[in-house]
Amino acid sequence: MDAPHEGQFLIESPFFDRDGSPAMPAYLSAVGRRYYLEKMVSSMPEVVQKRIDVLKNLQLDQLHLEAEFYGELAKLQQKYMAKYQPLYEQRRDIIAGLVDTTQETRKWNSPPKTGGMADDEMGDFLRSSLERCTNLPKDVKGIPEFWLNVFKNTPMLCDMLHPEDLPVMGKLTDIAVKCSELDDSFVLEFHFSSNTYFSNAVLTKEYFQRVTVQPDDPFQFDGPEVYRCQGCTIDWLPNMDLTMRTETKRQRHKQTGMVRCFTQQTPLESFFNFFSPPELEANGTKSEDNSNEHIMRVLEADYDVGHFLRTRIIPRAVLYYTGEVVDDEDDELEDDDDDFSSSDESSEGEGGRKHSVNECPTH
């Protein structure tokens, strides 16, 4: 379903000058608006400016309370984390084929089937994937390639995959999250069955979060903030490193005719680069340095992936496997796709608007 957008109440805003320049600060860029409003405040009588300062003192008190709220929220989340854990472990064991409880009956009613798919939407690759499922042995163990399929079904995760990653990603047996008792940091664990690529049984990615009102810029406080992440060392088996191509070159000396060998390493794009995130330089974003700007973009995307795995994929993996979950970015896809949007909307019930698993008003 469409995410409503600004202007949904209006065809167009009447608040533009004849020359098209915005007649409301709302329609300036965020920075232009900030600049304009600083001017506005400083043009006001001193008594008003003082009152605004008092409101900002009150705001500061509110933000410190809000930080307390997030502290208690983290405890509440850990309490429920402990309740979810046994369910996640059962899921893991069923996927791995360690336990089989196929006698269970469905506890839910299937909703009505969704609309069909235009034939041209399904290319040869997808048709052949379907055949591969049909040809699985009748007595196959567990749920083959469950987590790989979760990746294949989810744009944000699929974007990280490369063709060379697929065989070993088929060995991914579980994704788990461990939350720190001390702070808001968390570790994502990627469990792999034994494979011919690396000897690690678990690859880890740690996200360091803080929930602090920064003294140097307190009004930017907006709840938990990831400020750093850390990967792990992958013990690649010889010549199996998916993140680096190593070539041995022979070079003959023109005069002496002596031959020397040297190895040349070329970095490769791979999901497994996720475990060696780039480091920001000390001067951080204050510098105009482009490489740092680029690193920041990569880190932001990385933090979003970590957050997404923790808050969406781990809790709802099977719904991503079956396609029964619909995320906002899917909704946006719907926009381009009016044939589907209406049938999809029916799944939303009576016009309900979800402010979803990732959203919780603090008041």
Place this chain on the structure above:
Amino acid sequence: MDAPHEGQFLIESPFFDRDGSPAMPAYLSAVGRRYYLEKMVSSMPEVVQKRIDVLKNLQLDQLHLEAEFYGELAKLQQKYMAKYQPLYEQRRDIIAGLVDTTQETRKWNSPPKTGGMADDEMGDFLRSSLERCTNLPKDVKGIPEFWLNVFKNTPMLCDMLHPEDLPVMGKLTDIAVKCSELDDSFVLEFHFSSNTYFSNAVLTKEYFQRVTVQPDDPFQFDGPEVYRCQGCTIDWLPNMDLTMRTETKRQRHKQTGMVRCFTQQTPLESFFNFFSPPELEANGTKSEDNSNEHIMRVLEADYDVGHFLRTRIIPRAVLYYTGEVVDDEDDELEDDDDDFSSSDESSEGEGGRKHSVNECPTH
């Protein structure tokens, strides 16, 4: 700062067939993917399908626990709501000029000024607004038009305003939220000082939320969901209704020459239509009926506004007044605006990624 987008790790996904059709379900529309994955699951050996059913039973248990989590979260939010309330009341009284505590000193450090604004960004209207501030009397009471300015500074709210609304919106003295003790519903209260438009001192908008796993489609559960909203009756003073133009027409009968008068009413666009939201027809969204489709879009936008007022505007009003808050939609504006983006990024510190006040992982 840019919201990272899919593909940030990759220039382009390698997972498309030569003919351009997606080679991964991720790149189908949400409905196409759902359809394809239903096929995929049903082409699997029966034992695998049974295991997937078991995972969905576990998912159902997890979602019911998650609903419990949201119940406890609502209590936690109410506990903090009570802590914030006195701060909001002080804010209200300072804005109204009922109390004056201008002797207070700033409790915060001002962050470095943000970048400037291209002259052509500031049209005549904004320039004249600045002059109006400069010309306020030195001993002006409270903070004039505080809430109107919050609206003017915020795209989602400014989009709801019309020129005719501005005079009475200048009389908006407070926006408050009252949360229900019984369920997740909440009421937004818009307080107005006496004005020549309507006799109400408070206009209200109630949002009815539920946090229930729907038996008919349990896997769509995604936390609190607004399912209905209700406005209030505005007691317009004679001929002041901003939502309806009433004209009296005189018509002379061709034969008898008798004159009869009748009144003609024309609905007008106005912010105050916010207090009479449209009603969905009984058959809801299941129908393909276009008017209902349109009503749903309007309601979704309405629910978003209610959520935004509750979770962003009320807690941080002064930061919207001063422009010191930056919302995601502003970040998107930044994209179009590279001159500003880097200076704006500096406010984010060391590449921190906020999963903000509206986001709280449930695990």
